[in-house]
Amino acid sequence: GDSVTQMEGPVTLSEEAFLTINCTYTATGYPSLFWYVQYPGEGLQLLLKATKADDKGSNKGFEATYRKETTSFHLEKGSVQVSDSAVYFCALMPLTDSWGKLQFGAGTQVVVTP
């Protein structure tokens, strides 16, 4: 079945450092791909998405490119802030399924220190 694998955390960084969180997927066809972010005590919020190969999603300085050849959707940010401390989830929506029946990765906790 469809699945998402993302790097384990926690990832600890200093402010202004470069962040990469790896995400790879297994799926039939070309699913839509998402990054969600969860701040402490809150629900998940959509960070960015990509719906077809080579699409680049971007938001709040974060970027991720849908790479069909490597089945990957790695999340990057050039200069992190303390406010970026959160748990980040990679997710896919199968090609033939409705919005919302997502397969999530296990989540990666990111801790940014001043």
Add this chain to the structure above:
Amino acid sequence: NAGVTQTPKFRILKIGQSMTLQCTQDMNHNYMYWYRQDPGMGLKLIYYSVGAGITDKGEVPNGYNVSRSTTEDFPLRLELAAPSQTSVYFCASSLNSPLHFGNGTRLTVT
């Protein structure tokens, strides 16, 4: 605009007790979902609904029940609580768009 509202925020249950987790949304979304989040496991879909009167099982439905009598409300029922149901529960909704999540209910069964 409140979005997706879940109550309660926290709850402790004894084994065998029952409870209902409430979820309501004010965005007129057709689709609603219940997920559970366990440490290191991501989110797993429990039940979902594509509209009032229609519900279906997700990946991990055992031990839970749902109903969808209105577009706005999608309660999740635990009939006989078990320690394995200790988790954080998230309700979400959508309308042909990515999900909007509530802030979650943290449930502990002891």
